[in-house]
Amino acid sequence: MNIEDFKKIHPWPEQCGIHSLYRFMPVNSENTEFLEHLFIKKKLYHSLPADFNDPFEGKPHFVIGKSGNRAKMIRDHLKKVARKNGMRRKDADILISNSMKDPNFIKNSIANATKKTFGELRICCFTTDNVNLLFWSHYANSHKGICIEFDATIMPIAFAYKVEYSNEYPHATYPVPSDERAFKPALVKAKAWEYENEFRIMFVPNVMTLPHDGESLLLSDSTITNVYMGSEISYQDKEVLLNIIAESDFAPNIWQAALSPKSFELEFTQLN
Structure with a gap:
């Protein structure tokens, strides 16, 4: 595959007309390490493929x-x-x-x-949808967690690649390409995951030029634009979350989700 074909299959968000990407996470008032890592330290953690819930990850x-x-x-x-x-x-x-x-x-x-x-590859996953009920159930602790909206027009979020969903198992080329094509096997997932409409930021610590600490990319103050709290978030978790955000350099809009009384949908009310 040449580089032009790679970029057509795995475009960046703006090339798709996408200006925001979303990431879901649980909230635990008794263990705020992940919240503080993101909001206070302004670091976006990237997992190793071995830590993902899909056992096919990182095994081309x-x-x-x-x-x-x-x-x-x-x-x-x-x-x-x-x-x-x-x-x-x-x-x-x-x-x-x-x-x-x-x-x-x-x-x-x-x-x-x-x-x-x-x-050695580090990966952070995003989606284009903040209302998908499966996301809230699977990745935000059954609606008890949050969804974070990131500005996809600025780095490093703008550096996310669109995932391809295929019935063909990914394969690695050798020698490994010296450009983005090296990421190709980590950007192909089974058709069963297609509903996630995923984008991924990836980096290898010893070759990455963007600011990082080996595990996380560093964020600017304007990266996080909105935070959506799940409909089932507890009062205690909500208070801890809002206090951490208030202490941070980010100034996102805060939204509270609620179950629609008329349909299987979520409704959001802005709190600030």
Whole structure:
């Protein structure tokens, strides 16, 4: 896949006419670490694929071509990596040539490289919908949590890629592309998840240029625009949440959700 096709399949929010993205989270007045991390420290935590509820995350397949050109390309790449790590050209040529006599060498090399790449990848997920009842149930502790609206026109939220939903299992290419295409396997999910209409921000700590602390990207004061509290949020959780927001540098609009008396929908009332 060339870079142009990648960008068509995985556009940024503004390219889709989207100006806001949403993220759901639970609230626990007895453990405010995550709330303070976001609102007080202004850090957007990115999880490892192993922490996701989908066990397929971060486990792409890889395909090894049988052509001589493919094998030569991999061999040349491995030699280049060896030289980059300080090995002399002659020694690298001998090492890789001897290693490739093992029929499993290429397969194991690619598997190890893929595991390393996706083991270090950090991901934060968003959706385009703040009223979806399944989101409120699954990700906001059965409507007891919150939904946070982020401005998708400014960094780092503007850097989110649209997820593709497919029946075809994602595969990794080797050598790994040096541009956004390296993220491709982490941007393909099963059709069963299509209702989530997901966007993702991803980074690898040692190659990311945006400000980060290794686990989280840093946010500006204008990033969070609205906070929606679930219809079942407790009084105690609500008070703790509002106090933390008041202490922060963010100034979002605060909304309270309520169950509609006429339909399976939510109604929101602004509190400030």
